[in-house]
Amino acid sequence: MTLPAMFLNRYQQLMAPAEFTAFKQSLTQPATHGFRINPLKASLSQLQESVAQPVPGIANGYYGQIQGQSIDHLAGWIYSQDPSAMNVAQLAAPQAHERVLDLCAAPGGKTTQLAALMNDQGLLVANEINHQRALVLSSNVERWGLTHTVVTNNSPEQLAQALPEFFDCIVVDAPCSGEGLFRKDPSASDYWSVANIQFCAQRQKKILTAALTMLRPGGRLIYSTCTFAPEEDEQNLSWLLDQPQIQLLPLPALSKMDRGRPAWAQQRMAVQGALRLFPHHYRGEGHFIAAVSKQGTAPSTRPAGKSLKRLSADQVQLWQQFQTTTLTGVSFKQLQPQAEVLWAPAGIFPQSQLKIIRNGLRLGQFKKKRFEPDHALVMALSPTQFQQRFDLTAEQFAHFVHGEALILKNKAYAPGWVAVSYQQKIFAWGKVVQGQLKNFLPKGLRIQ
Numbered sequence: 304m305t306l307p308a309m310f311l312n313r314y315q316q317l318m319a320p321a322e323f324t325a326f327k328q329s330l331t332q333p334a335t336h337g338f339r340i341n342p343l344k345a346s347l348s349q350l351q352e353s354v355a356q357p358v359p360g361i362a363n364g365y366y367g368q369i370q371g372q373s374i375d376h377l378a379g380w381i382y383s384q385d386p387s388a389m390n391v392a393q394l395a396a397p398q399a400h401e402r403v404l405d406l407c408a409a410p411g412g413k414t415t416q417l418a419a420l421m422n423d424q425g426l427l428v429a430n431e432i433n434h435q436r437a438l439v440l441s442s443n444v445e446r447w448g449l450t451h452t453v454v455t456n457n458s459p460e461q462l463a464q465a466l467p468e469f470f471d472c473i474v475v476d477a478p479c480s481g482e483g484l485f486r487k488d489p490s491a492s493d494y495w496s497v498a499n500i501q502f503c504a505q506r507q508k509k510i511l512t513a514a515l516t517m518l519r520p521g522g523r524l525i526y527s528t529c530t531f532a533p534e535e536d537e538q539n540l541s542w543l544l545d546q547p548q549i550q551l552l553p554l555p556a557l558s559k560m561d562r563g564r565p566a567w568a569q570q571r572m573a574v575q576g577a578l579r580l581f582p583h584h585y586r587g588e589g590h591f592i593a594a595v596s597k598q599g600t601a602p603s604t605r606p607a608g609k610s611l612k613r614l615s616a617d618q619v620q621l622w623q624q625f626q627t628t629t630l631t632g633v634s635f636k637q638l639q640p641q642a643e644v645l646w647a648p649a650g651i652f653p654q655s656q657l658k659i660i661r662n663g664l665r666l667g668q669f670k671k672k673r674f675e676p677d678h679a680l681v682m683a684l685s686p687t688q689f690q691q692r693f694d695l696t697a698e699q700f701a702h703f704v705h706g707e708a709l710i711l712k713n714k715a716y717a718p719g720w721v722a723v724s725y726q727q728k729i730f731a732w733g734k735v736v737q738g739q740l741k742n743f744l745p746k747g748l749r750i751q
């Protein structure tokens with residue numbers, strides 16, 4: 304990879320000679336890979352991946368490269384993530400009772416980690432401005448088996464208008480100039496320019512302004528980027544600290560982590576409370592992480608949400624029939640029909656202003672005289688919550704992930720819905736119909 308001359312020149316000016324040499328050299332090394340295990344589902348002893356190298360300070364984080372098409376991935380047991388990026392959600396320390404916003408969330412690295420840390424409780428809103436990326440985020444939320452997460456597809460300003468002073472904790476993992484991506488994706492350096500850094504820095508301020516509107520007094524905001532550029536890092540933190548009611552929350556540094564550099568922000572000493580993860584010191588691709596709080600102690604506001612729609616008598620009957628024949632020990636606090644789709648909502652929102660892609664758990668769809676469960680439901684329940692489960696052999700798995708139905712030799716299965724697993728890891732619905740196991744793995748997840 305040839306790094307842009309101007310990029311190198313900037314860091315040569317900013318760093319002492321020995322550090323610049325080490326920094327430059329680190330960018331010629333292969334990228335560091337990591338992954339997280341899903342504590343909501345996975346059992347360590349049944350994983351295919353090696354967990355020999357934990358990432359220090361990160362719950363369920365490990366070094367190593369995973370395969371995107373493995374059963375562990377398909378079943379939502381693992382998520383690939385740069386080890387330095389894992390520190391953002393870990394430092395945000397979201398609590399199970401909190402309302403948390405992941406404002407720039409796709410593809411979902413921080414979202415899945417925040418939700419795991421919250422034990423899939425409280426309320427997590429994962430927002431992504433770009434529609435295609437919001438769909439990817441939504442499918443990762445589904446794969447991870449989340450029930451208390453809402454995926455929205457709004458601009459930060461639209462969200463701020465709908466949800467002022469609503470959140471206890473906000474993560475802004477901002478779109479940035481991506482200097483920390485160069486090793487993983489060398490083509491990222493083709494788009495590097497000083498003008499882009501300046502553009503990103505301005506955009507980040509706009510996103511942060513909207514985030515501050517949504518933060519309740521007493522709440523905390525975590526700001527991160529995967530770039531080294533001071534304009535987007537220390538200088539934006541310095542700008543943030545000049546906003547009304549905002550105070551620094553100094554972050555604890557683990558071994559090999561650097562502190563924010565006052566010299567890179569006109570000697571603003573407070574930026575030392577932030578962390579810099581440099582690839583020549585920390586084993587990862589690089590990140591900047593800072594935290595601030597909003598003064599005051601007001602509780603978060605309640606949006607004027609619509610009240611829940613009621614199920615029709617027919618819908619109640621179909622849902623109950625499905626529940627009693629397929630599930631065991633499963634109940635939901637609230638049920639909300641939306642056209643023919645049934646949801647267990649995570650929150651009630653002013654729908655008109657928000658583009659909500661998923662609100663909590665999509666249970667399934669009412670069809671003519673039957674209820675058809677959604678893929679999200681099979682991904683969110685634990686093995687003991689199904690009346691029937693079919694564990695595939697390696698050969699059957701190879702056919703099933705292509706979308707094929709299976710002939711059942713074993714007559715022990717009653718007609719109806721079955722959770723399908725491989726190596727005891729549930730990843731799809733199947734339906735027993737006339738001696739066959741019909742395949743309900745969504746088309747987009749099939750392996751060709």
Ligand SMILES: C[S@@+](CC[C@H](N)C(=O)[O-])C[C@H]1O[C@@H](n2cnc3c(N)ncnc32)[C@H](O)[C@@H]1O
Nearest residue numbers: 407408409410411412413432433436476477478
């Ligand atoms: C660094 S990525 C987020 C990565 C994600 N947090 C994760 O851990 O997987 C930044 C995201 O911000 C989104 N974005 C771009 N422009 C934006 C804007 N003006 N406001 C909010 N988000 C924006 C991008 O589409 C991108 O998905």
